[in-house]
Amino acid sequence: MQTFIETQFPIARLSAESYKERKAGASQTLTGLGKWWGRKPLVLVRASIIGMLMPASNDAKRDREIFLKILTMDDDGIWQRCKGEIPASAWREAASPEVQEEFFGARSFIHGMGDEEKAAVCAQIWEALSSEEQLALDALRMRPISDRAEFEALTYAERLVHCERPENIAGPTHTAWVEINAHLGTTASNLSELVQQLGQRTFGHTPRVGDSFCGGGSIPFEAARIGCEAFGSDLNPVAGLLTWASLNLLGGGAAVQAEVARVQQQAFAAADQQITDWGIEHNERGERAETFLYCVEVKPEGCDYYIPMAPSWVVAEKYNVVTRWTRIANSDRLQPEVLAVSDAEFKLYKEKKGATMVDSRVVDPLDPNRTWSVEALRGTDGLRRWTNDDVVPRAGDVFQERLYCIRWAKTVMRNGKPKLERRYAAPETADLARETKVQSLLRERFAGWQQAGLIPSRGIPEGGDETARLYRERGWTHWHQLFTPRQLLMLGSVMQFASENDDEQLVSKVANLLRSGMMADFLSKLCRWDPTLAKSGGIGACIQTFYNQAFNTLVTHGSRALTGLEAFSIGTRQIGSPVFGKSKVELRDARDLREVCDIWITDPPYADAVNYHELADFFLAWYDKQLGKAFPEWTSDARAELAVRGDGEDFRRSMVDIYKNLARHMPANGLQMVMFTHQDPAVWADLGMILWAAGLKATAAWTISTETEAAGIKKGNYVQGTVCLVLRKRAGNEPGFLDEVYPLVEDEVKRQIASMQALDEGGEPNFNDADYQLAAYAAALKVLTHYGTLDGKDVEHEVFAVRERNAKSDFQVVIERALGIACDTLIPRGLDASWRDLSLVERYYLRSLDIESRGERRKGMYEELARGFGVSDIRPLLKSDKANGARMFTPSGLAATILIAVGAGNSGASGQLSSQNTSSARGRASANGPHPFATSPLRHLMFAIRETTSADNSPEPGRQYLRDTFGQGYWTKREGFVALLEWLSALGNTADMGEWQADSEASRILAGRLRNDHA
């Protein structure tokens, strides 16, 4: 039985939903638990699971409507999600007399009720209503767009701007459930019941969904939330902890969350009291510090003072605050002055006035002509390597660290109202004394805290791609050295108070651990200071350590005071609905998994992606000994040697082993989805081969544009897509033969494309060119992966076969052939009649123009098309080959370049694609010969257009050129030319194709002239 996802998937709507979820930033459901890289959108996971459980019927259109209803992504569902409050008076009206009496006054809620209590009363009222009454009440919601017709006139992405995410509403309405049940033969009244009934039907029990690379936990969390049994496993303990917390802390419900919040608040309050008692954040003016700014300083050879390093000395854009340095007599240290300057001067500072770190060189602030290379300053032997007990640089170290600015805050009364006043100042003697005190307080505790695991004690592993720079650029060898003494003292204090309550529940222990990681992310020497208006309204903000996927050592950094960490309480976000399903989390190498799941959804590390094992060590250094107390059976080691990475032979070997193992641990009718994100759509063919070798067969593939700008969905303004490949176990190992496979692939590609085009007709486009190309690959894989061998060759052997550079396996050739068929099936609208008579390179040029006119700018897509049409050199045809700004040349842009008289060049260059001879090699340019486009009729026609444009739209020179060029052949070609000219004449009116305006107009005029031409 085919499932919904094996026949279709609502790509456009899901892309918009996924994008909305990702754009929610910190208010995404799981991000509040801690940092993980490459989290998958929950809505995509939800849709994938439902798509794999829902059977496909003979009515594709109705299937789609029902599927969208389940996800509240149909028109009713999205209207239901359109935000807006139902007024309290309407709630009152709908309530029973008893509820009215107890909770309402004349019009609204009684005074003093909190938001949570109000929400609980509303839920109670809602539950007691019939579905008709619910609809009537919902109609009173004060939506930002109150008229439904007006709302529906917007595109889906535009509507979404005003909507809740599906996960944050109760689910389909009663009316929707009636339709869903009627179509599916179920009796569900919520998602979890539906999931159980569909699972029961296919697998005989509640469906079990597993993820062997669970990372931040999106897949097991969402699976459990919609009622599946969930299994999550990862090699990395940080991932294990995040996944466990998603299921048991967020999924634990409001009471668990409230208790965990209480424990965290208690520890924080105790630490706050401690910091206050020590007097290390308060000054004599009654102010408390909010932020401390530190910089590195260096004393280069020949300079008799230390130079504080910074790429900019702007402190706060809102108040024009900057730092200025002056020399003090008899000292080798400069003196900072933190002050507000005039607008004019501030502008200079923004343009890097006084910057002392420019292009990896240190600049003397007192004589900008003197500069030193940072690399050279590190010395030929590199920096001294710090030892465990180093918490600050030693006196002789090249790079020193110093405090140069403090932002103070104090609440004062202004006009009878409390007001927070801020002040930026260079440290005074008393502040420096506090810094010294911090150091001695830390020294007193350092060894004990390290031993107890309250602060990191681990060394930084050597030889890492990412971690190596910590040694090289700073000499740091231990994780605690990424923190100042002040930071260690704060974090250690919070950890100490949190760990004192040893009898607390496991969820609270986990929350305390995750909080230490979260705080460390926002409180390290790798936290950049951002003074811009854009970030903090211009008062300045400390950016998190992992604002990208790297360890960036900085010369200046911002360090929050304790109050700046209060918000990092873990697990307090309420989730829309409780987690129903049972769950289990393990720490395992995916090769060693022993759990059986009906559905595996995995998102493996791929190619040049994130160095998970190195980055996560930053957090593991904090969890370390405490982790063992919470999960005695877990290792606290990242086991880097087992991590899947790279894209070479080792990578392929581990992936084949892993997916063989997963295939072994699923029932015969089980399903898998492999998700991965990569900019180049071609690389996934490689992954397809791996999965094939693992004994799986592909049944569908879809790309979801998870990074798409909502407004850009239709324009194809994509950054990258997540490919979702659906697979089943290959039952037999039937032998396949290439000559039989080709026609099957051809049929499958055409069938797949036709079914997608049918879904696209009339409505919003679901698919873009990348989707069609991907579908072609998938169709080829569908056919290919059905077989165990091809022409007697074993797949696994082929995956690992050593080949010469650029040599292709038969398998790759078939896959590329499928792309060729897809390319040739997708004829630009209006060119159907002329298409057959065009050469491959001409078709390539026109298809490229077609995608350009629909907003496609990714160079990779133009390269993919070239592969499909067998054009090997596209550079002469591309006006711009920017990665995200590719464009084709116009006729005037090409002028007389790559133009060769007909018959003068490579005669095979303009070869026709006949239905019999479809070798993908045809139409290629020879390595050194003329470009195949140069002699093509289309190229000459473009020159004639250019001649027309140059002659102020007189068509005569262009017509004459064509006659001269083609002689008698002109008359047979004339009709085809007219059709092409008419197509080109429409381009100039297309959005963002302004460059074509003149040439399009010339095309129109030339077409008219040719139409009326007579011998």
Ligand SMILES: C[S@@+](CC[C@H](N)C(=O)[O-])C[C@H]1O[C@@H](n2cnc3c(N)ncnc32)[C@H](O)[C@@H]1O
């Ligand atoms: C792309 S991430 C998964 C992200 C996850 N889907 C999410 O939404 O957060 C890939 C994961 O594979 C894990 N991993 C790498 N090698 C592994 C192995 N041999 N066994 C199990 N997990 C591994 C990494 O630790 C990482 O968490």
